[in-house]
Amino acid sequence: MNESEFHQLVDETLDQVESLLDDAETDLDVDLNNGVLTVICENGSRIILTRQTPVKQLWLATRQDGFHFDWQEGEWVENKKGGTLSSRLTEAFKDQAGETLAFSFQ
Template identity: 30%
Template sequence: MSQTRYDAAVEHTLMAIEDAVDNCAWDIDFERNGAVLTLTLEDNGSQVIISRQSASCELWVAAKSGGYHLAFAPAGWTCASTGENLPALLDRVLSDQQGEPVSLALSL
C-alpha cells in the first residue's frame, strides 16, 4: 500500500470513528491529537487509544484488554491477532471497559 493511500485510509477511518462516537447512545468523549484518537468512557474514565503507525502502515488500538495491530486489507482494517475487523474490535473493547454492551455502529 502506498503511503498516500494509507494516509487517506487512516484519515477516513478516524473521521468515521469520531462521527460514530458523536452519534452513539453512550457518553463517550473523544480527543484527537495529530495521529492519535483517544476515546474516553465518561462513566468510568477508562480510555481506548487509536493511533496511526505510519512505519508499518498499521492502525493500533490500545485498550485495557491489550494492544491490537490492524492492517488495511480489501475488507477493511483487520486485527492480526484476533481476526476482527475494526468496528467489531472497538465494540468489544469498549463493551469490556464499560461493563455493558456498547455499539458504535461504525460503518467504514
C-alpha cells in the same frame, strides 16, 4: 499502498469513529488529534486508536489488550488473531463503557 493513501485511509477511519461516537448518546470524551483518537470512558478507562505509519498499521489499545490492524481486502484486519477493527471496537466499548455500538469500515 503508499504513505499518502495510508494516511487518507486512517484519517477516514478515525473520522468515522469520531462521528459515530459524537452521534451516539453517550458520556464519552472523544479527542482526535494528529492521527490519534482517544476516548475516555465514564469509568476513566481509555480506548485509543493510533496511526502507525512506518508499518502502515492502525493500532488499538484497550484495557484488555493491544491490537494491530492491516488494511486487507477492504477492511481493517488484526494481523495476529484475524479479528476485525469493527468487532474489536464493539467489544471494547461494551466492556469499558457499557455501550453497544456498531462499527463498519469499508
